[in-house]
Amino acid sequence: MRLFALNGSEELGAAAASALGVKIDPHEERDFEDGEHKTRPLVSVRGKDVYVLLSLAGGGGSSVNDRLCKLLFFLATCRENGAARVTAVVPYLAYARKDRQTKARDPVTTRYVAKLFEAVGTDRIVTLDVHNFAAFQNAFRCESIHLDTRKLFVPIIRTLVGDHPVTVFSPDCGGVKRAQLLKETFEALTGKDIGFGFMEKRRSRGVVSGDIFAGDVTGSDVFIVDDMIGTGGTMLRAALACRERGANAIHAIAAHGVFGKGAKALFDSPAIDRIIVTDSVASAASAKADYPSARLDILPAGSLIGEAVKRLHSHSSISDLLGIEN
Structure with missing residues (x-):
C-alpha cells in the first residue's frame, strides 16, 4: 500500500497514517512562475494499492481549483506509472453543493467533478459528510465511499x-x-x-x-x-x-x-x-x-479515515463506518 498526503492536508494525512500504523509516502509538488504545477510520487507505485489524501477547500495561497487539479494530476500520474488501484481520499469534496439546477441553464458541477475523477482513472473516492449523500452516490460511477462523523x-x-x-x-x-x-x-x-x-x-x-x-x-x-x-x-x-x-x-x-x-x-x-x-x-x-x-x-478525524483505509485495503467490512444499517 502507498499513502500520500498532498500539500494542504499534511496534518490530517499524518493522523490517518498514524492510525494505520504506516508512514506517509514522500512526494514532490512544484509550482512554476507561470502558475502551472507538477506533482509526482517519489517512490514506486507500480502494482501498489494507492491512497491519495487531499481536502478540496481553498486556503493557504491555494484555490479550490488549484487543489483539484493537483489531486487529479497526481491520481493520473499514479495510474500512468502502474498503480494497481488508485483511491482518492477527499474529506472535503469541493463543488458538492452544486448538485442540481436551481436556475435556468445552471451547471450541475458535482457531476462534472465526478467525471474528472473518473477520466484520470480513479477507482474509488472516499469522502467525509458530503453535502448531499444521494447526489454524491448518483454522480460517481466509480466506487464511492461516504464516511459518517x-x-x-x-x-x-x-x-x-x-x-x-x-x-x-x-x-x-x-x-x-x-x-x-x-x-x-x-x-x-x-x-x-x-x-x-x-x-x-x-x-x-x-x-x-x-x-x-x-x-x-x-x-x-x-x-x-x-x-x-x-x-x-x-x-x-x-x-x-x-x-x-x-x-x-x-x-x-x-x-x-x-x-x-x-x-x-x-x-x-x-x-x-x-x-x-x-x-x-x-x-x-x-x-x-x-x-x-x-x-x-x-x-480529530484522522483515526476514522485511517480505519477506513485499513479496511478498504484489506477488503474488510466498512459498513459500520458508513452509518448504514446491515
Whole structure:
C-alpha cells in the first residue's frame, strides 16, 4: 500500500497514517512562475494499492481549483506509472453543493467533478459528510465511499449536556435527514431520548427567507448540525431563532469548518455557546489561530479515515463506518 498526503492536508494525512500504523509516502509538488504545477510520487507505485489524501477547500495561497487539479494530476500520474488501484481520499469534496439546477441553464458541477475523477482513472473516492449523500452516490460511477462523523460528535455532546434536555436541530429543510441520523445515533449510544427540530430556509439570488420553525427548544441544550460552516450565516440565523424560543444553550456542529470570509460575525456572536468541527480542512485550525477567543473545538478525524483505509485495503467490512444499517 502507498499513502500520500498532498500539500494542504499534511496534518490530517499524518493522523490517518498514524492510525494505520504506516508512514506517509514522500512526494514532490512544484509550482512554476507561470502558475502551472507538477506533482509526482517519489517512490514506486507500480502494482501498489494507492491512497491519495487531499481536502478540496481553498486556503493557504491555494484555490479550490488549484487543489483539484493537483489531486487529479497526481491520481493520473499514479495510474500512468502502474498503480494497481488508485483511491482518492477527499474529506472535503469541493463543488458538492452544486448538485442540481436551481436556475435556468445552471451547471450541475458535482457531476462534472465526478467525471474528472473518473477520466484520470480513479477507482474509488472516499469522502467525509458530503453535502448531499444521494447526489454524491448518483454522480460517481466509480466506487464511492461516504464516511459518517456522527460517532465522533456523540461523546462531546454527551459531555457538554450532562443531565440537561437535548435537542438536535437542522438549520434548513435540506439537512433534516442529517440531523435525524445524529439524533438516532445519540439515542442508540446513550439510551437517552432527545428532541428534534428544524427551520425553513430558502435562498434566492443571495437573499435568505423562510419563517417556519418546527420543534420545542425551550430550556433545552440545542445542537444545530450541518455538513459545513462557511460564513456561518445559516448557523447564526438558526441560533438566533432558537434563542428567541427559550433555548438554554446553543452549540453549532459541522464536519467541515471552512470558515470563509464573514465568519467573524459567527465567532463574535453571543448567540452560539460553542462551535464544534472536525479537522477535515486546514482552515479550521487557521480560524482557531486567527480567533483565539472563539469558542471553537476541533475534533480529530484522522483515526476514522485511517480505519477506513485499513479496511478498504484489506477488503474488510466498512459498513459500520458508513452509518448504514446491515
